[in-house]
Amino acid sequence: MGYYIGRRLLEVIPTLFLIVTIVFFLVYIVGDPVTLMLGENATPEQVKAIRDSMGLNDPLLVQYWNYITHAFVGDFGDSYQYREPAMAIVLERLPLTLTLAVGSIILALVIAIPLGVWAATHRGGVIDNVVSSLSVLAKAMPNFWLGIMLILLFAVTLSWFPVSGSGTWAHLVLPVITLGTGTAAEITRLVRSSMVEILSQDYVRTAHGKGLRESVVVFKHALSNAFIPVASITVLQFSTLLGGALVTEAVFAWPGLGQLLVKSVTQRDMPVVQAAVFVIALMVIALSILSDISFKLVDRRIKLD
Structure with missing residues (x-):
């Protein structure tokens, strides 16, 4: 029993890695969240400033590396809408x-x-x-x-x-x-x-x-x-x-x-x-x-x- 539980727990890591990777790339290709946040009347300077602050102008692999290294400690950054840690918002709704x-x-x-x-x-x-x-x-x-x-x-x-x-x-x-x-x-x-x-x-x-x-x-x-x-x-x-x-x-x-x-x-x-x-x-x-x-x-x- 103990061996089985230990083996299954080790399998959790690659499974979660695959899931968070898929979610990252799926979410990445759906569109630019900055445009939705600022609206269609936002100036290019405003869009660039927000994207810089969120790290969205970094190369894709850099964004992915930052995402993965933070994801496995439960840090997904701040919500674009609520301006609060995303994980805290999720855990608040979970009960x-x-x-x-x-x-x-x-x-x-x-x-x-x-x-x-x-x-x-x-x-x-x-x-x-x-x-x-x-x-x-x-x-x-x-x-x-x-x-x-x-x-x-x-x-x-x-x-x-x-x-x-x-x-x-x-x-x-x-x-x-x-x-x-x-x-x-x-x-x-x-x-x-x-x-x-x-x-x-x-x-x-x-x-x-x-x-x-x-x-x-x-x-x-x-x-x-x-x-x-x-x-x-x-x-x-x-x-x-x-x-x-x-x-x-x-x-x-x-x-x-x-x-x-x-x-x-x-x-x-x-x-x-x-x-x-x-x-x-x-x-x-x-x-x-x-x-x-x-x-x-x-x-x-x-x-x-």
């Missing part, structure tokens, strides 16, 4: 995105586990077909469309929840439902397939033969083993939620990392874009390692090489 992701994964598990078990115990029946159809439908719905529909129904028509923003639990409800629906569909199908496989095992039939109640067999013997792959996939789904939050936060004007990233891309605020992508990549890599470790912890038969 709101994590709150949204955690709420969504909790909602997904609360929905997915009962539905998956229910479908598996009624395999081939009406309940199984209904749950499977709903899962496919929920997975197929785009986040932005579902979010808009929820806003129109529950915020505009019924006035049950706020349209956008943050600050109270009510602001969290619609974004969590929007973000958690697709994840719930994915986990529901996984729980169902795992339960179907386990319910056909010999030890489950033996438990039935001993006269144990159906609920004891399903929840104590079958579900505990079915949860092994579900636990690992849930960790990976959390990283997917971080990416899905970009669209959801934009729809609900949720002031998290996703909305900040979208706004920064639009305004060509390169330091914030680079810092945000760096943080997201680091979290996704960490969650991937955590997923492998959690899989090993819940199933001792798995070897991590």
Whole structure:
């Protein structure tokens, strides 16, 4: 286990190096941020002065070297828009995105586990077909469309929840439902397939033969083993939620990392874009390692090489 963790941690360095390099060159070719900052009426002297102060007139390789050497210590410079350290701005928005992701994964598990078990115990029946159809439908719905529909129904028509923003639990409800629906569909199908496989095992039939109640067999013997792959996939789904939050936060004007990233891309605020992508990549890599470790912890038969 220790060797595996150490090897995976060493793999983080080249992975992050590749990511920050790609982000640097992609952001570099999208356009001149100085023009956006000063407007079209800025004089050439003003543009040159700003570019000199930001180091944008340096040769590309010099800019890249300065960027890389500072990136791996978390220094991406100051935001062009906010005039504050980019990493500080990103870390300030991160808790709101994590709150949204955690709420969504909790909602997904609360929905997915009962539905998956229910479908598996009624395999081939009406309940199984209904749950499977709903899962496919929920997975197929785009986040932005579902979010808009929820806003129109529950915020505009019924006035049950706020349209956008943050600050109270009510602001969290619609974004969590929007973000958690697709994840719930994915986990529901996984729980169902795992339960179907386990319910056909010999030890489950033996438990039935001993006269144990159906609920004891399903929840104590079958579900505990079915949860092994579900636990690992849930960790990976959390990283997917971080990416899905970009669209959801934009729809609900949720002031998290996703909305900040979208706004920064639009305004060509390169330091914030680079810092945000760096943080997201680091979290996704960490969650991937955590997923492998959690899989090993819940199933001792798995070897991590």
